[in-house]
Amino acid sequence: MRLHRLTVTAFGPFGRTQTVDFDALSAAGLFLLHGPTGAGKTSVLDAVCYALYGGVPGARQVPGPSRLRSDHADPDTRTEVVLDLTVGGRRLEVTRQPEQLRPKKRGTGLTTEKAQSWLREYDAVTGTWKALSRSHQEIGEELTQLMGMSREQFCQVVLLPQGDFARFLRAGAEERAKLLGRLFDTRRFAAVEQHLAELRTTAQRRVRDGDERLLALAHRMRQAAGTGRELDGAAFEDLSPGDPGLADAVLEWAALARSAARERRDVTAAAVRAAEDAHTTARRRLEEARERDRLRRRHAAARRRAEALAAGAREHDRDRARLERARAAETVAPVLEARERAEAERRRTALAEERARDRLPADLAQAPAERLADLERATRQELGALDAARHAEERGARLAAELARLERESGEDEELLREAEEWLAGWEATRDAHQRRVDAAVEAASRAEQLARRLDTVRRRLEAARSRDALTAEEAATRAELAAAHERALAAKQDWLDVRARRLDGIAAELAGELRDGEPCMVCGSPDHPVPARPGARHVDRQAEEAALERHRRAEEAHRLIERRLDSLRERLALAGEEAGEASVAELADEVAGLETEHVDARRIAAGAADARAAFERLQREHEVRQAARRDAERRAASRASRREALLAERDGLREQVARARGEAASVAHRADELERRAALLASAAEAVSAAEAAARRLKEADARLADAAWHAGFDTPQAAADARLTDHEQRVLQRRVDDRQAEEAAVAAELADPELADAAALPPVDVDAAEAALDAAVARLNAASAADAEARRRCEELDRLSARALADARALAPQREECDRVTRLAGLAAGTSAENERRMRLESYVLAARLEQVAAAASARLTQMSGGRYTLVHSDARGPGRGRSGLGLHVIDAWTGSERDTATLSGGETFFASLALALGLADVVTEETGGLRLDTLFIDEGFGSLDDQTLDEVLDVLDSLRERDRSVGIVSHVADLRRRIPVQLEVVKGRAGSVIRHRGATPE
Structure with missing residues (x-):
């Protein structure tokens, strides 16, 4: 990785655009980044880290949209960092703008500008830059993959913080494990x-x-x-x-x-x-x-039972005699019972004969049975001759009923035809009325949907209008509060500037107050103080200036909070205004009420759509039924006419036959009933007379058999047998x-x-x-x-x-x-808690120990050169004191004494070049760990003030030797002697309008 150019605008302490030409600085191999405390030396390194990873080192992360923005920048100038670098064989340019506050384009107040990122790649063939992405996530993944290390690793191996490594040398096993764990994952x-x-x-x-x-x-x-x-x-x-x-x-x-x-x-x-x-x-x-x-x-x-039997012997003999007579009477019993049955039969038949003769005419009351039977046969012969006439009479009755039914059906069909004709006559008008009802319901349903959409829109506008009015009042109050806060902030700032100017005016007196006789002056170095300055009447001390600065900061923070709240209110007010339009709340409320009334009416009409359709369908079905009924009635009337004529002809023929057969009777059926009753009366009378005669004969025969049976059974009379x-x-x-x-x-x-x-x-x-x-x-x-x-x-x-x-x-x-x-x-x-683990070394510590051993070996090569061959760093896996873990010990071997001691015993200067060697060795090992990415630009932050001249020369020689690998090393320090030893410098100068960057000893392109 090689840095070419860094451009920062409104970033950190830099109010205006500043450019760092790393190519010019790297040409010398070793350059110095210096400046007074608070000027912004570390901010240059923060800008590099922010451009690559979208964030600054963890210790300097500040929440909020203005965390990276310069307080000296113009409000309309956007904070921006542009880094041109070569990594993984590709020339890239990454631009990042953090989230920040800017003045609104319309109106007053501030609004939040979202963070933006751009990534471009240089095409060496065409000599132009080609855009790759504007996505934060894609740019972050691309750069992290090319760099091969996380932000924490980058900050540790490229921006070498000497203070961290000095603490690492003196730290215990747990603290070293945390640092190495972050670097080697x-x-x-x-x-x-x-x-x-x-x-x-x-x-x-x-x-x-x-x-x-x-x-x-x-x-x-x-x-x-x-x-x-x-x-x-x-x-x-x-x-x-x-x-x-x-x-x-x-x-x-x-x-x-x-x-x-x-x-x-x-x-x-x-x-x-x-x-x-x-x-x-x-x-x-x-x-x-x-x-x-x-x-x-x-x-x-x-x-006891034998005695009881002897007492009942006489009664037993009586029972045996009575039983024997009853058994003898049993032989007479069948004849006796037969005689009783014959007697009963004789009485019954005699009574029946008497009743039958009472029903006969007087001329036949004493007629014998044969005479009655002959009369019965003659009556039945006459009854048989009436069967045909009786059937004809029954057929005639059925014909009359059929004709009556036809007449009744004819009347019903005529009524049905009349109703159908009347109903069908108004069919067209009824159908049109139902169709109009259905169309009206469908139209109302469509209108209800349109009104519902309009009503939702107007309701949202009404809510927005109410919110607009409330936000307008709140915005006015907040605007007044902001004006008051702005006045307070300006007053606090002016007060702070006045206090600061008064302190600067009397700074000589403040310095003179710290002078002691015989001690050199911190300004001129003289131990004599002939005329020390005296504080004037308006002089203030550091505490007063710091108190004024704190009041100014609190006022600024309160002003920013009110600004953010006002911006939020204005954004919400703008949204509500866009939504509500120019209409007032009362107008919108009236419009909502009118739309609601129309919507209710439309829904009420539309609710009858289903009923209207169902009624229309029922009407059509009834029309079809009426037409079918009319056709059926006409068809039945034609069929009924022909049927009626046939039935009338048949009825006239049957009437003549029935009249001849019935004679004087009301009907053939009445005549037949009379003959049937006469025949039945004669038959029953003949049967009753015959039965009475036969019963008298059987009673006489039974009396004779009973007398004979009683005598043979030993009884004197039949009555004696009956009594036994x-x-x-x-x-x-x-x-x-x-x-x-x-x-x-x-x-x-x-x-x-x-x-x-x-x-x-x-x-x-x-x-x-x-x-x-x-x-x-x-x-x-x-x-x-x-x-x-x-x-x-x-x-x-x-x-x-x-x-x-x-x-x-x-x-x-x-x-x-x-x-x-x-x-x-x-x-x-x-x-590492088992007794079998003699060194009490955890698995992670074991792996980290191997890494630390590699780091110690890589660091020893440089430490030996820095210390003139005296010191060597070695890894130690000795067990820690007490219950402490082992495996992450770091010792230094002194070649002059041959002793090995812990790095915590090094002096201040020794600690510096040991920590520097450790940082460079760690950078080499991490580079190999992350895939061998070449690091052509390194930064070393502070620590050189603790070295003497000879050690400083040795350290610079080691750093200068890095140029043999085509590397450039930037030293971040405010040590004055380094400005003499390192000609190529990047100076950061602070001022009231913000810090500026100056190149010395190197001409930027």
């Missing part, structure tokens, strides 16, 4: 350390979670195991999650708990077997006692009593004959309650033993299950624990 190694630390934390958390699960299982096993002296004082109770040996302690105690649980289970199992034997014995004894007691009770009950009969229920009840007595007699005899019962009755009685109590006690002992055994088995099963889970968790946790140990060791090594 070792964030990826720090990220590796962080990643390993996160892995360690995750692995430790995983192991700790696993140990907590193991401890939880151990406590659950402790609860499952119960209490026992052999389980007290478990080893795992003294351990915490993460402690080594926790898993082994838990598994060991689990094995002991399982062994103890199994022993208790064996003991309870033996107790259960003993309880079961005792229970079996008690239950057998109880069963034997209950059986003997049962047999004794059976024998006593049998004796019993109902089925009575027979079953009587038979059951007889059977039950016989069964009871047999059972009692069998019981009394049973030898087992007799033997049990002969034995003494037994105590069943005592046997039951003994069994209850045995059951209680068995239940208690079973419960204890079940509990012991449950504990064993629970311990086995929990132990299996603990073993599985321990096995699963083993590789995690190994991984945790491995990651913990690796993270400790990377972080």
Whole structure:
């Protein structure tokens, strides 16, 4: 990278345009940038950095739109930096204008001008400049890529700040790590350390979670195991999650708990077997006692039953005799029942015959059955002859109904045709009216949309007008406030200038006040002070000037704040004015109200568009229906006329046939009903007479059979047989009593004959309650033993299950624990906290140590020359004191004494040329690190005042040797001796109108 030309305008202390011709300065290889304090030497370097990176070094960053603008510049002059340089084999020109305040083109006040950038490239073939970009981002990316280093690296290796490197020589490991980390970008190694630390934390958390699960299982096993002296004082109770040996302690105690649980289970199992034997014995004894007691009770009950049977023997004999007579009467029962049925039939048929004869005419009341049957057959023959006439009469009725229906339908169709004709007559007018309604609704909808857009526009104008009026009042108040602030600022500035002039007038007296007898004067150097100046009446000191300056600055700052606020108000007022136009708030409000009324009316009309369309569609459908109905009615009328003529002809033919058949009756149907009733009456009467005669014959035959059956059954009369009969229920009840007595007699005899019962009755009685109590006690002992055994088995099963889970968790946790140990060791090594890392060197420090070793080697070559072969810089990885880290130590070897000591022990002059050598060596290493970019222009800032003449010559020789590599070095210093030693100079001269730049010993192009 080589700088050719720098042009600054209204930048920093430079009120007007200033140009630095680096080509002229670089021709000598070594040039001096000097000037009084505060003149702007560092601002030249800031301009170079701002042109390349869009920002100044971090320590001099100031927020705000006027942070880089010169206070001495004309308000209409824009702040601008133009840098012409060659980088990466390309000749480029970069122009940057920062964000700044400027006077408004219209009106009063200030407005903010946005930052702008331009990048051009020189075309050697055509000899012209070609524009590349105006984008801040694109220009920044292009230059950063060509430079190959960040702004921090550039400020460290091109603008060499000697103060930083002097602090670097005396700094500790952490401070050196921060600087080297920024230059060599070792964030990826720090990220590796962080990643390993996160892995360690995750692995430790995983192991700790696993140990907590193991401890939880151990406590659950402790609860499952119960209490026992052999389980007290478990080893795992003294351990915490993460402690080594926790898993082994838990598994060991689990094995002991399982062994103890199994022993208790064996003991309870033996107790259960003993309880079961005792229970079996008690239950057998109880069963034997209950059986003997049962047999004794059976024998006593049998004796009581035998006595009861003997007492009821006479009643049993009566039941048997009555049952036998009832069974004998059962043989007569069918004949008796048949005779009763014949009697009932005779009475029923006689009554029916009497009723049938009462309905017959008087001449037939006593006619025999044969006569009645003959009359019935003759009547039915006559009825058959009326069937054809009856069908003709029914057809005639249907024809009359059909003709009536046709007449009714004809009337309905005529009414329908009349309505259709009337409706269709007004179709055109109705259709046009509905169409006009639809068109009006559509037009209203379109008008409503237009009105809505106009209403939104006018509403925005109304809001803008209200804001305009409010901002106008606020702008007037702020303008008055600005005028007052401007007056205060001018007064404060004038006061400061007056105080400063008064102090300058009496500066000799102020200097004289610092004179001491025998001490040289800081102006003339004489130790004698014959006539020191005396302060006048208007003299002020430095504190008064600084107080006046501070008041002036505060007034200026207040003025700028009000200006910015006024600019913002004016911008907002301009926007509101453009939006609102010239109309007043009242006019716009009236316009909004009128538009809102029109919009509401239009929306109301447009809201009926859907209903209007639907009504129009319904009207069209009804028109189609009406036309179709008219056509259908006309078609039905034509069909109905032909049908009516055919029906009338058929009806006239049927009337003659019906008249002949009905005779004197009202109709053929009435005549047929009369004949049907006569035939039915004759038939029922003939049937009733025949049935009565047959029933009388069957009753006589039944009387004869009943008398014969009673005699054969042993009864004197049929009535005696009837009295001996019993109902089925009575027979079953009587038979059951007889059977039950016989069964009871047999059972009692069998019981009394049973030898087992007799033997049990002969034995003494037994105590069943005592046997039951003994069994209850045995059951209680068995239940208690079973419960204890079940509990012991449950504990064993629970311990086995929990132990299996603990073993599985321990096995699963083993590789995690190994991984945790491995990651913990690796993270400790990377972080420098592990005992295995003897030098306590972090991974990032290790990488930085290698870089520092390269820097020390590169710096030693120049330091040896600067110190006349006496000093050499070496890197040291010795461990720091206390808990400090190692790896970033820097020592100097003194060839005269052969001793090696820390760089913090160097004197002031030694520190300067050591830090200069370190800066140059760092520039070489960073250059190689960033891709070998050639740095043809370097700047060294301050520090030369601490060197003696001989050391200064050696340092200048080293710097002058850089010209062998076609480099130019600019020394930034106010040391007077350097102006004599370095002929090519760039002087920065400050003045009340701003600083100016002068070239000395070099003629700018």
